[in-house]
Structures are given as structure tokens and as C-alpha cells.
Amino acid sequence: MFGVNRFMVTSSMPSNSTADPMLQRRFLETFFARIAAAATNPEERLRQPEPNRQPDAVYMYSALxxxxxxxxxxxxxLFQRFTLAKSQANSLLTDEMRAGMDQRESSNSRMNTSFDELLQQAEDADNEGKLTDNMIITLVIRQRKTEEQFARLEPWLDKIKEEQARKDSTNYFWFTRAKLAIEETRFADAVRFQGKVAEAEDRAVLAFDLAEKQLENLSEAAGAYQTLGEVAKIAGSLPDSATKAKILMGLAYQYERFNPGFAMQELSDSVAVINRLQEPDLGTTAVLRQIVGKQYSFFTVYSVPGYDLERTYSKLAARDFGLSLSNARSLDDKFLRTMAVLAVTRECSKRNVTNEQ
Structure with a gap:
């Protein structure tokens, strides 16, 4: 992410991702065209930004x-076009915008500071009566912390003054702390931290991550089965969403090895959820969370279980072709129904080829 708000959103990239020069060029050309359109539109200078956002000109110029x-x-x-775009974006800036941009960059400089330094700054500010919510939340959303750092930060959560920001920050704190415990196979800690996460959808994602991690070790199979039961319980209480549908499909995928009957039930439940969604977008691989206060806003993105429709239906079709096909045909969305049916029939074709050999 580029621009003055580059630290306001946290996310992670797959370790095997590589840059695509052609896509980069298309992005730049589109960005330059957007700036040119704004520079020639008188209304652009008068348009007020949304709450907790800077004017578009600030994002344009700082990104450039x-x-x-x-x-x-x-x-x-593209340098000649870049030079023109930079000049156009600069022409849109007012003195007030420049001052706001400088203030934001000053705040951004703190993000390059170590955890220990930021915590010391917060302690000094607290002693001087100058502690702000922004200081604490910056510590909360820093990209990665150790368990020892999480423990040191925990007492500061109650010092966040704005109630909603405190709730959202606390939820994210325990979510990321549980994530770390799962990665480090500290399963007891993960369960304990997960219980402190307020958002049910986040708890479901954590429980699913925990089950996946447990399944990597055969000695944890019993624990994984129990965790999957917890996921199913939480998922059942969630409102309908693409994330809920993906979690249910993930349950179907994982239950296939333990209890095929449960697997088909979860698959059927996922179909019911998808059919109740107006525009089911199962291609979404991430969930956006935000922490918004009166004078600040932070955003973070985390991934959801990666069991897509094709993978799930293909897996279950190998176990029960008839029920898998029946569920696939029950999808109301034409595109999703086609994808599911194709996944099932491809699996059937593979099985027929194997039998012939």
C-alpha cells in the first residue's frame, strides 16, 4: 500500500508471491488517468472527504x-507520464492538505520505531498526562509481536478512552495473540486467548485455524475433532455471510476424513447459507476489520479459511458422488452451481479412468 495511510491497513502476502510487471504497468497507467481526470474536474477541488479520510489529492500525491x-x-x-501526474496532483493540494499530509507522515514515522521504543514513548506520555488512544492502538496493530510483547501490551488496552475503539482494539489484540499461539503450537494458550475474542466470526476463524494445525500431528487428531465441533457450534450462531459459507465448506472438507455424514450435513448447510445471500462472493479470501476513533482510523485484513467451492465439492465427490452432486445442483446462483457441478463431475471422471485402468 502506498501513500499517507500505508500503515493504516495491515495484511500479509503469500510467501511465494511475485511481482507482475504487466499488472504494475496497468495499475500505474490507470492511476495516472485517475489523477488527470481529477485535475481537470473543478468539482474535485470542492468535494469533501468522507469521515476519517484525507482528500483524494493527498492520497494521490503521497502515493506518487x-x-x-x-x-x-x-x-x-512511464517517467514522463509520472512527472505530469505528479504536477497535476500537486496542483490539487491546498495549504491545509499539505499540513495534514505532513502531520500524517510525522505519525507514520513512529511505525518504523521498535516495539520497545513505542512502548517507552507511551509510558512517558502516560506519566506526563499526554497519552493518546492513537499511541496504544499503534502498538496493537503493529505487524507482528512476540508473546512476551503481547503480555507487556495487555494492561494498556484498558487505557484506550474511546469505548468502541477499545472494544475493537481488544478484539484484534486477542485475535492476533491467539493466531500466534496456534502458529507456535501452544494449543492451550490458543484456546484461552480465543475465548477472549468478542467477535464470533473471528472466533470461528481461529477455531478452524487451530483444527487445521492440530491435524498436522496425528497425536492431536482427537483434539482436532473436538475443535471442529466447536467451529460448527460457533458457525451455527453466525449471521449469513460469505465467510460463514466458507467456514461451513471448510468443515465439510475436514469432516470428510472423520465423519462423512457430518461432512455432507455441513455441505448442505453451506448451500442454504449461500442461497440466502443476495450476491454470494465466495472468491473473497480476507476479512476487513477497522478501528475507528474521532481523529484516527486503522484497518487490518486477515485471511479466512481457504476451502473454496471447487476444492470442497471435488473432495466430497470422491466420497459420495450422489449427495455431492445433489448439493451442487441445489445452489441457486448459476455460476456457483456450474462450478460445483463441474467439480463433482471431474472427480467422477477421474474415478472412472482409474477404474478402467
């Missing part, structure tokens, strides 16, 4: 400043 070295080294052929 960060993109400049990349364009010089990777896309020199």
Missing part, C-alpha cells in the same frame, strides 16, 4: 512520492 523510485528503476518508460 513513494512510487517515484519504483518507476525510475522498474518502469522508466
Amino acid at each position: 512520492l513513494e512510487l517515484e523510485p519504483i518507476i525510475i528503476s522498474e518502469h522508466p518508460g
Whole structure:
């Protein structure tokens, strides 16, 4: 992410991801065109930004400043267009916007500070009566912390003054702390931390992650089965959403090895959820969470269980072709129904080829 709000959103990239020069060029060309359109539109200068957002011109210009070295080294052929876009974006800035941009960059500089330094700054500010919610939340959303750092940060959560920001920050704190415990196979800690997460959807994601991690070790199979039961219980209480549907499909996928009957029931439940959604988007691989206060806003993105429709139906079709096909045909959305039916029939074709051999 580029621009003054680059630290306001936290997310992670797959370890095997690589840059695509063609997509980069398309992005830059589209961005330049957007700036040109804004610069020639008188209404752009009068349009007020949404709450907790800077004017678009601030994002445009600050992003260009960060993109400049990349364009010089990777896309020199676009430098002339970049220079024009930078001039156009600069023309949209007012003195007030420049001041706000400088203030934001000053805040961003703190994000490059170590955890220990930020915590010390918070302690000093607290002693001087100058502690702000922003200082604490910055510590909460920092990309990655150790368990020892989580423990040191925990007492500071109650010092966040704005109630909703405190609730959202606390939820994210325990969510990320539980995530770390799962990664480090500290399962007892993970369960304890998960219980402190207020958002049911987040608890379901954590429980599913825990079950997946437990399944990596055969000695934890019994615990994984119990955890899957907890996931099913939480998922049943969730409102209908794409995330709920994906969790149910994930349950179907994992239950296939333990209890095929449960697997088909979860698959059927996922179909019911999908059919109740107006625009089911099962391609979504992440959930956005935000922490918003009167004078600040932070956003973070985390991944949801990666059991997509095709993978799930293919897996279950190998176990029970008839029921899998029946569930696939029950999907109301034409595109999803086609994808599911194709996944089932492909699995059937593979089985027929194997039998013939």
C-alpha cells in the first residue's frame, strides 16, 4: 500500500508471491488517468472527504512520492507520464492538505520505531498526562509481536478512552495473540486467548485455524475433532455471510476424513447459507476489520479459511458422488452451481479412468 495511510491497513502476502510487471504497468497507467481526470474536474477541488479520510489529492500525491523510485528503476518508460501526474496532483493540494499530509507522515514515522521504543514513548506520555488512544492502538496493530510483547501490551488496552475503539482494539489484540499461539503450537494458550475474542466470526476463524494445525500431528487428531465441533457450534450462531459459507465448506472438507455424514450435513448447510445471500462472493479470501476513533482510523485484513467451492465439492465427490452432486445442483446462483457441478463431475471422471485402468 502506498501513500499517507500505508500503515493504516495491515495484511500479509503469500510467501511465494511475485511481482507482475504487466499488472504494475496497468495499475500505474490507470492511476495516472485517475489523477488527470481529477485535475481537470473543478468539482474535485470542492468535494469533501468522507469521515476519517484525507482528500483524494493527498492520497494521490503521497502515493506518487513513494512510487517515484519504483518507476525510475522498474518502469522508466512511464517517467514522463509520472512527472505530469505528479504536477497535476500537486496542483490539487491546498495549504491545509499539505499540513495534514505532513502531520500524517510525522505519525507514520513512529511505525518504523521498535516495539520497545513505542512502548517507552507511551509510558512517558502516560506519566506526563499526554497519552493518546492513537499511541496504544499503534502498538496493537503493529505487524507482528512476540508473546512476551503481547503480555507487556495487555494492561494498556484498558487505557484506550474511546469505548468502541477499545472494544475493537481488544478484539484484534486477542485475535492476533491467539493466531500466534496456534502458529507456535501452544494449543492451550490458543484456546484461552480465543475465548477472549468478542467477535464470533473471528472466533470461528481461529477455531478452524487451530483444527487445521492440530491435524498436522496425528497425536492431536482427537483434539482436532473436538475443535471442529466447536467451529460448527460457533458457525451455527453466525449471521449469513460469505465467510460463514466458507467456514461451513471448510468443515465439510475436514469432516470428510472423520465423519462423512457430518461432512455432507455441513455441505448442505453451506448451500442454504449461500442461497440466502443476495450476491454470494465466495472468491473473497480476507476479512476487513477497522478501528475507528474521532481523529484516527486503522484497518487490518486477515485471511479466512481457504476451502473454496471447487476444492470442497471435488473432495466430497470422491466420497459420495450422489449427495455431492445433489448439493451442487441445489445452489441457486448459476455460476456457483456450474462450478460445483463441474467439480463433482471431474472427480467422477477421474474415478472412472482409474477404474478402467
